[in-house]
Amino acid sequence: RIVASSEIEQSYIMIKPDGVQRGLVGEIISRFEKKGFLLKGLKLFQCPKELAQEHYKDLNERPFFPKLIEYITSGPVVCMAWEGAGVVASARKLIGATNPLQAEPGTIRGDLAVQTGRNVIHGSDSPDNGKREIALWFKEGELAQWESVQSPWLI
Ligand code: RTP
Numbered sequence: 649r650i651v652a653s654s655e656i657e658q659s660y661i662m663i664k665p666d667g668v669q670r671g672l673v674g675e676i677i678s679r680f681e682k683k684g685f686l687l688k689g690l691k692l693f694q695c696p697k698e699l700a701q702e703h704y705k706d707l708n709e710r711p712f713f714p715k716l717i718e719y720i721t722s723g724p725v726v727c728m729a730w731e732g733a734g735v736v737a738s739a740r741k742l743i744g745a746t747n748p749l750q751a752e753p754g755t756i757r758g759d760l761a762v763q764t765g766r767n768v769i770h771g772s773d774s775p776d777n778g779k780r781e782i783a784l785w786f787k788e789g790e791l792a793q794w795e796s797v798q799s800p801w802l803i
Pocket of ligand 1: 707712716745746765766767769770772773
């Protein structure tokens with residue numbers, strides 16, 4: 649069937665500084681491309697502290713919050729907006745559990761990481777947060793308007 653446009657959602661996916669430093673950018677982008685989602689935004693970016701704090705504001709009472717902010721701002725990140733039907737939940741599956749030791753083999757964290765505090769990648773946890781985070785990390789005009797050559801989405 650052809651997926652209705654109302655089912656299309658976007659997820660904010662970010663390769664964290666450890667993923668960039670370890671040379672995992674190509675491998676991670678490739679997994680999303682091969683899965684079949686559409687890349688709408690992509691940039692290498694040094695995140696200011698205020699932006700990291702806003703992005704993770706729901707965690708600001710947690711004991712690990714200062715370390716998390718230090719980690720996310722410790723080097724460039726790769727910011728991505730991926731689009732498709734069900735992309736938010738699917739990306740969470742591709743990424744795997746927050747603790748990489750509990751992440752299934754075959755997932756990004758399961759294959760490429762060992763520490764929760766160095767877990768390589770972020771993915772939005774709901775379509776609403778996908779919208780919120782893409783608006784937070786990308787400026788007007790930074791997202792591309794294009795369709796995949798394989799469109800419309802066929803299942
Ligand atoms: P993310 O937002 O980065 O995709 O991660 P998540 O939903 O899987 O996990 P969440 O609970 O939202 O935590 C956000 C990030 O904070 C770091 N963290 N450290 N030291 C700790 O106990 C701890 N717990 C979480 C991780 O980088 C996690 O991805």
